[in-house]
Amino acid sequence: MSVALPHMPRGARRRAMGVLALLVGVGVAVALALLALRENINLFYSPSEVAAGEAPTGRVVRVGGLVQAGSVRRAEEGLDVEFVLTDGAATVTVRYRGILPDLFREGQGIVAQGRLGPEGVLVADQVLAKHDENYMPPEVADALREAHERSVRGAAPGGAP
Amino acid sequence: MTAELGHLALALALALAALQAVLGLGGGARGDAAWIAGALGAARGQALLTVIAFAALTWAAVRSDFTLLYLAQNSNSQLPLLYKITGVWGAHEGSLLLWGMVLALWGAAVAIQGRRALPAAFLARLVGVLGLVGTGFLAFLLLTSNPFERLWPPPPEGRDLNPLLQDPGLAAHPPLLYMGYVGLAVPFAFAVAALLEGRMEAAWLRWARPWAAVAWVFLTLGIAIGSWWAYYELGWGGWWFWDPVENASLMPWLVATALIHSLAVSEKRGAFKGWTVLLAVLAFALSLLGTFLVRSGVLTSVHAFASDPTRGVFILVLLLAVVGGSLLLYALRGERLGVSDVRFAPVSREGALLANNALLLAAAGAVLIGTLYPLVLEALGGAKISVGPPYFNAVFLPLVAPLVALTAVAGVLRWKRDAVGRLARLLWPAGLAALGAGAAAVPAARAHLAAAAGVALAAWLAGGIAVALWQRARHQGLRGLARMGRAEAGMHLAHLGLAVTVVGVSLAGPLELARDVRMGAGDAVRLGGYLFRLEGFTRVQGPNYEGVRARFRVLDGDGRMVARLFPEKRRYGSRTDMPMTEAGIEAGAFRDLYVSLGEPIGKTGDWAVRVHVKPFVRWVWGGALLMALGGLWAASDRRYRMGVRLRRAAVAVEEPA
Numbered sequence A: 001m002s003v004a005l006p007h008m009p010r011g012a013r014r015r016a017m018g019v020l021a022l023l024v025g026v027g028v029a030v031a032l033a034l035l036a037l038r039e040n041i042n043l044f045y046s047p048s049e050v051a052a053g054e055a056p057t058g059r060v061v062r063v064g065g066l067v068q069a070g071s072v073r074r075a076e077e078g079l080d081v082e083f084v085l086t087d088g089a090a091t092v093t094v095r096y097r098g099i100l101p102d103l104f105r106e107g108q109g110i111v112a113q114g115r116l117g118p119e120g121v122l123v124a125d126q127v128l129a130k131h132d133e134n135y136m137p138p139e140v141a142d143a144l145r146e147a148h149e150r151s152v153r154g155a156a157p158g159g160a161p
Numbered sequence B: 001m002t003a004e005l006g007h008l009a010l011a012l013a014l015a016l017a018a019l020q021a022v023l024g025l026g027g028g029a030r031g032d033a034a035w036i037a038g039a040l041g042a043a044r045g046q047a048l049l050t051v052i053a054f055a056a057l058t059w060a061a062v063r064s065d066f067t068l069l070y071l072a073q074n075s076n077s078q079l080p081l082l083y084k085i086t087g088v089w090g091a092h093e094g095s096l097l098l099w100g101m102v103l104a105l106w107g108a109a110v111a112i113q114g115r116r117a118l119p120a121a122f123l124a125r126l127v128g129v130l131g132l133v134g135t136g137f138l139a140f141l142l143l144t145s146n147p148f149e150r151l152w153p154p155p156p157e158g159r160d161l162n163p164l165l166q167d168p169g170l171a172a173h174p175p176l177l178y179m180g181y182v183g184l185a186v187p188f189a190f191a192v193a194a195l196l197e198g199r200m201e202a203a204w205l206r207w208a209r210p211w212a213a214v215a216w217v218f219l220t221l222g223i224a225i226g227s228w229w230a231y232y233e234l235g236w237g238g239w240w241f242w243d244p245v246e247n248a249s250l251m252p253w254l255v256a257t258a259l260i261h262s263l264a265v266s267e268k269r270g271a272f273k274g275w276t277v278l279l280a281v282l283a284f285a286l287s288l289l290g291t292f293l294v295r296s297g298v299l300t301s302v303h304a305f306a307s308d309p310t311r312g313v314f315i316l317v318l319l320l321a322v323v324g325g326s327l328l329l330y331a332l333r334g335e336r337l338g339v340s341d342v343r344f345a346p347v348s349r350e351g352a353l354l355a356n357n358a359l360l361l362a363a364a365g366a367v368l369i370g371t372l373y374p375l376v377l378e379a380l381g382g383a384k385i386s387v388g389p390p391y392f393n394a395v396f397l398p399l400v401a402p403l404v405a406l407t408a409v410a411g412v413l414r415w416k417r418d419a420v421g422r423l424a425r426l427l428w429p430a431g432l433a434a435l436g437a438g439a440a441a442v443p444a445a446r447a448h449l450a451a452a453a454g455v456a457l458a459a460w461l462a463g464g465i466a467v468a469l470w471q472r473a474r475h476q477g478l479r480g481l482a483r484m485g486r487a488e489a490g491m492h493l494a495h496l497g498l499a500v501t502v503v504g505v506s507l508a509g510p511l512e513l514a515r516d517v518r519m520g521a522g523d524a525v526r527l528g529g530y531l532f533r534l535e536g537f538t539r540v541q542g543p544n545y546e547g548v549r550a551r552f553r554v555l556d557g558d559g560r561m562v563a564r565l566f567p568e569k570r571r572y573g574s575r576t577d578m579p580m581t582e583a584g585i586e587a588g589a590f591r592d593l594y595v596s597l598g599e600p601i602g603k604t605g606d607w608a609v610r611v612h613v614k615p616f617v618r619w620v621w622g623g624a625l626l627m628a629l630g631g632l633w634a635a636s637d638r639r640y641r642m643g644v645r646l647r648r649a650a651v652a653v654e655e656p657a
Helices: A010-040 A047-051 A138-158 B002-030 B033-062 B069-074 B081-089 B092-116 B120-144 B168-183 B185-197 B202-233 B244-269 B273-296 B309-337 B349-379 B389-410 B420-445 B449-482 B486-508 B617-635 B639-654
Strands: A041-045 A060-067 A080-086 A091-097 A109-116 A122-128 B385-387 B513-519 B524-527 B530-541 B545-555 B561-565 B568-572 B575-582 B584-586 B591-601 B606-615
Touching: A010 A041, A010 B349, A010 B389, A041 A047, A047 A060, A047 A091, A047 A138, A060 A091, A060 A138, A091 A109, B002 B033, B002 B092, B002 B120, B002 B185, B033 B069, B033 B081, B033 B092, B033 B120, B069 B092, B081 B092, B081 B168, B092 B120, B092 B168, B092 B185, B120 B185, B120 B309, B168 B185, B168 B202, B168 B244, B168 B273, B185 B202, B185 B273, B185 B309, B202 B244, B202 B617, B202 B639, B244 B273, B244 B349, B273 B309, B273 B349, B349 B385, B349 B389, B389 B420, B389 B449, B389 B486, B420 B449, B449 B486, B486 B606, B486 B617, B513 B524, B524 B606, B530 B591, B530 B606, B545 B575, B545 B584, B545 B591, B561 B584, B561 B591, B568 B591, B575 B591, B591 B617
Parallel strands: A041 A060, A091 A122
Antiparallel strands: A041 B385, A060 A080, A060 A109, A080 A091, A109 A122, B513 B606, B524 B530, B530 B545, B545 B561, B545 B568, B568 B575, B584 B591, B591 B606
């Protein structure tokens, strides 16, 4: 292209330079974006995947599931709270300090974001519930369905449950 | 009966929209006056019919007619009248009906107003394209999301409107946002009509500018009110979360901002025409994408409401048709718009506006990547991920900062060619202002140098505007300032709004103080020089809710009372399992005091309480308001209507007596 440039008419050359500048700009922007993405994405895991040891410890992850009935415990002092997330097949204990969202309650599908500690406890810095009581975060719905399918598949060879 | 009337009106509106498309596009191609008149008439009829349909649904909501499935799910006889009405657009079907009605109203407005300004054949094509969009949308509404579906037997009581939406902010937010989204259909139709016509004249571009500006104004207001609503209603004190639903409205806004600037160059200098067409297509496509993202439920969002994926597919097909069709048309006909031989140097107003467009598009692209990346990755069978605010801050802010800096320069730049030396001689006071403001902000911003840099940037922009005004006053005297056209004055006002928003964004986040504490009656907590004392609780009884109200007294460092705050936790009658937080806020020009109740904890009557001191948070929305005012002022410029009179005069001359 650099060879062709001197022979091109002025207008075409200017246009070619413009297009080239645009491409370089877009390329740089996309590269920056992808670099930033690599460092700032949060992977989602279901409680079954956490139990199977698939989730990394020490980096920010998201875990979603239903809040197990009777599992929510508030500390006597302060704002520490502990609860258990389940997808029907496995559970993860979540620790959090702070105010839970309005729609947080037992039996509700929620997503907790934080780091997994060594004993498999998720120390959350964010707990997300939704605006609408009928709404289930898509990841949580998928996690529940997969856990259910696994249990059905697991039960099938052994005959009737 | 009302519902059947509404349903019928909607079906007829669909038929008229299709007719409008056929007559408009056909009439434009054949130059047939009868067809063209028919298309313009159909546009008005379609608007009337959608208004009837919308009125029918509203009337049914006011009368609490729960034989309608939509109302049975989203309304309640105990709702205050205001929320019975605003509840009409509180959920999927009703909000899409609003979308359809707004589209038809824009179409009718174009059909009426355009007759005085545009050649008949071009206007017919424009209205025809709007009819095509309307056909797709009304078909979507009737086939997948009919708001008039009956439910038999009717339930004795409706399930109620989501309590989060029982708020004056929600009364305004969706209609404004939709006016903006749908308003971008006009520049889109304009671009497609120009491609069909094979040319794009300066007079037409002059006609299109205020339409694009007004759509942009609505979008700006809709986003700002949505952010404000999230701030006071969600109870977290945040005003922007980089959430997919928010991004869905930000992307069309960014592209629409690029569009109004590119339109200016196309009209004034005849350059960037093909680019303007592409931006118009892209802005409307992103509006549709926004509707798709919000309404399909494919993304995890803090604002997501129950939604239905099958409907998303329909919008996606509509989106592909719009984008694919118009890009194909651009590939086939784009050349005819004429490759401009307009020359300009890199240092010129054209050059600055080109950079403005590149930066805005890159910013929109960065937001798009972050928003869609989780979707794409999951569709490819990859991991399930979410992209958090750190990504958006890391990518978006470095793109926007040079944009703001450039805005100050563009205000004084000359068209065609300018000299760096001249700019430096003009803008040094703005540079001084930036340095001064930045240095002044350093102690207040403490460790946050980025916040101080933001303030410096805002001061640079404000200084640049002052220099531009001073230049005008110096050359033409104060009378020149007073005579400044509305387009120019509006531009400066909108840019000033940008500076104000930049101050808000720079300071509200980094300087925010927040604490989650456990408090009982009589407890106090100290935050940022203020003492928040919880005096006690009272029960409250609203029209359709009951709740607990906490009484807070806020004292400053000298023990003087500065505010009394009354945050509430409400439970709405029909949805007692969905508690609502009403934050107690003392708004101020330089700081907000904000208290929200979490939940009761323990047996001693303690509550989890979140206390905030938020400096400069009002500036975020105040700036947006200034931008919107500037946009409106610019759109009302006489120049945009002058072409009309000139053309009429020309026609009068041409026509034999």
